[in-house]
Amino acid sequence: MVASSDLWLKRALSRVHRGDHDRRRARTAPDGVRSITVHGFETRAIHAGQEPDPRTGAVIPPIYATSTFAQDGVGGLRDGYEYSRSANPTRTALEECLAALEVGVRGLAFASGMAAEDTLLRTVLSPGDHVIIPNDAYGGTFRLISRVVERWGVSWTAAPVSDIEAVRGAIRPETKVVWLETPTNPLLNIADIPALAEVAHDAGALLVVDNTFATPYLQQPLTLGADVVVHSTTKYCGGHSDVVGGALITGDAALGDELAYHQNALGGVAGPFDAWLVLRGLKTLAVRMDRHCDNAERVVEALAGHPNVAEVLYPGLPSHPGHEVARRQMRRFGGMVSFRVAGGEEAAVELCNRAQVFTLGESLGGVESLIEHPGRMTHASAAGSPLEVAADLVRLSVGIETVDDLLADLDNALK
Numbered sequence: 001m002v003a004s005s006d007l008w009l010k011r012a013l014s015r016v017h018r019g020d021h022d023r024r025r026a027r028t029a030p031d032g033v034r035s036i037t038v039h040g041f042e043t044r045a046i047h048a049g050q051e052p053d054p055r056t057g058a059v060i061p062p063i064y065a066t067s068t069f070a071q072d073g074v075g076g077l078r079d080g081y082e083y084s085r086s087a088n089p090t091r092t093a094l095e096e097c098l099a100a101l102e103v104g105v106r107g108l109a110f111a112s113g114m115a116a117e118d119t120l121l122r123t124v125l126s127p128g129d130h131v132i133i134p135n136d137a138y139g140g141t142f143r144l145i146s147r148v149v150e151r152w153g154v155s156w157t158a159a160p161v162s163d164i165e166a167v168r169g170a171i172r173p174e175t176k177v178v179w180l181e182t183p184t185n186p187l188l189n190i191a192d193i194p195a196l197a198e199v200a201h202d203a204g205a206l207l208v209v210d211n212t213f214a215t216p217y218l219q220q221p222l223t224l225g226a227d228v229v230v231h232s233t234t235k236y237c238g239g240h241s242d243v244v245g246g247a248l249i250t251g252d253a254a255l256g257d258e259l260a261y262h263q264n265a266l267g268g269v270a271g272p273f274d275a276w277l278v279l280r281g282l283k284t285l286a287v288r289m290d291r292h293c294d295n296a297e298r299v300v301e302a303l304a305g306h307p308n309v310a311e312v313l314y315p316g317l318p319s320h321p322g323h324e325v326a327r328r329q330m331r332r333f334g335g336m337v338s339f340r341v342a343g344g345e346e347a348a349v350e351l352c353n354r355a356q357v358f359t360l361g362e363s364l365g366g367v368e369s370l371i372e373h374p375g376r377m378t379h380a381s382a383a384g385s386p387l388e389v390a391a392d393l394v395r396l397s398v399g400i401e402t403v404d405d406l407l408a409d410l411d412n413a414l415k
């Protein structure tokens with residue numbers, strides 16, 4: 001564990017992580033002289049940005065519920081803290097931990113995933129620019145770009161991001177951002193991050209990856225060529241359905257400074273208690289994700305053999321069109337499973353209503369299993385748009401309850 005009083009070293013240890021078993025790109029320390037050791041993912045989740053409190057030794061970062069900080073003479077800031085919109089120590093701990101987990105150099109925590117996305121888009125786009133988004137993007141991302149950002153003179157194209165040539169074909173001279181989700185929501189399509197990084201960079205555009213579904217435990221887009229990672233920490237990072245939050249992480253220090261400038265200018269920051277909850281969730285991310293994956297695999301196996309299921313969508317299935325790409329860029333295939341019910345829309349809705357251990361509700365990524373009908377719930381606003389989903393589709397966020405209870409519940413609901 002990290003125990004050093006040298007401030008630079010502490011910061012560097014939080015931000016620079018050499019030798020991670022799944023890292024693909026070496027980084028050098030900021031002054032180019034010292035290179036820093038190696039901590040595994042779980043160690044970073046528990047310790048990065050979270051050295052014991054220097055005054056009391058508290059092993060958990062305190063919730064600094066304060067708006068302002070006393071100065072030692074005009075401009076004499078203690079450790080850089082001035083006002084909590086600009087920076088707050090609890091938020092700093094979370095931001096350093098997120099950067100460490102995504103193998104970036106800068107993490108920023110926001111009040112929601114949408115606040116993070118808004119800050120990113122307003123940082124990197126100007127009127128006249130163009131954005132490519134997945135044709136099955138998260139509904140809120142689609143709404144932000146098509147209803148809000150478009151009014152400020154930014155155009156967009158929805159493209160199937162599992163098709164590299166389709167994305168290349170959608171590039172325009174004014175394209176500034178290629179936005180990916182992988183796996184996508186709710187169809188669990190897979191985008192090839194390294195290939196699309198090349199497409200974006202050839203066009204002088206940034207590659208942004210919304211890594212909410214995979215989490216940094218399963219996939220680290222910055223090591224695969226992405227410029228910015230976006231999270232709704234509301235989901236797996238928080239993991240307990242008790243907080244709404246968002247994050248941006250980048251491996252580019254200059255872009256990180258620009259994003260931090262806009263985070264402060266726009267003000268959509270995570271409050272100290274919310275930051276603390278997400279940080280607490282991150283400590284168990286690895287063990288939770290492994291169990292989410294274990295349970296999802298069992299659920300997929302049961303659904304795939306069920307006569308009342310028409311099709312199962314899960315990137316871990318060898319029949320999934322993105323399976324090979326997912327195997328290359330993901331550790332495992334995640335806890336989200338979608339499937340089409342034989343019998344159409346009414347049968348799908350009925351199934352959602354009958355489930356009992358699976359709670360009927362929106363959102364995802366918590367320890368409890370959730371079931372929903374995207375056509376009438378999360379994706380209802382996409383009706384008639386390029387993002388409309390099939391009416392017989394059901395989406396599961398497979399939780400970490402006893403797997404036999406989950407299997408029995410689905411079997412019963414499918415009767």
Ligand SMILES: *Cc1c(COP(=O)(O)O)cnc(C)c1O
Pocket residue numbers: 112113114115138140141181185210212213231232233234235244245246
């Ligand atoms: C939930 C979600 C968001 C938005 O995050 P909020 O925290 O709800 O604002 C963005 N992207 C994906 C993939 C999501 O699931």
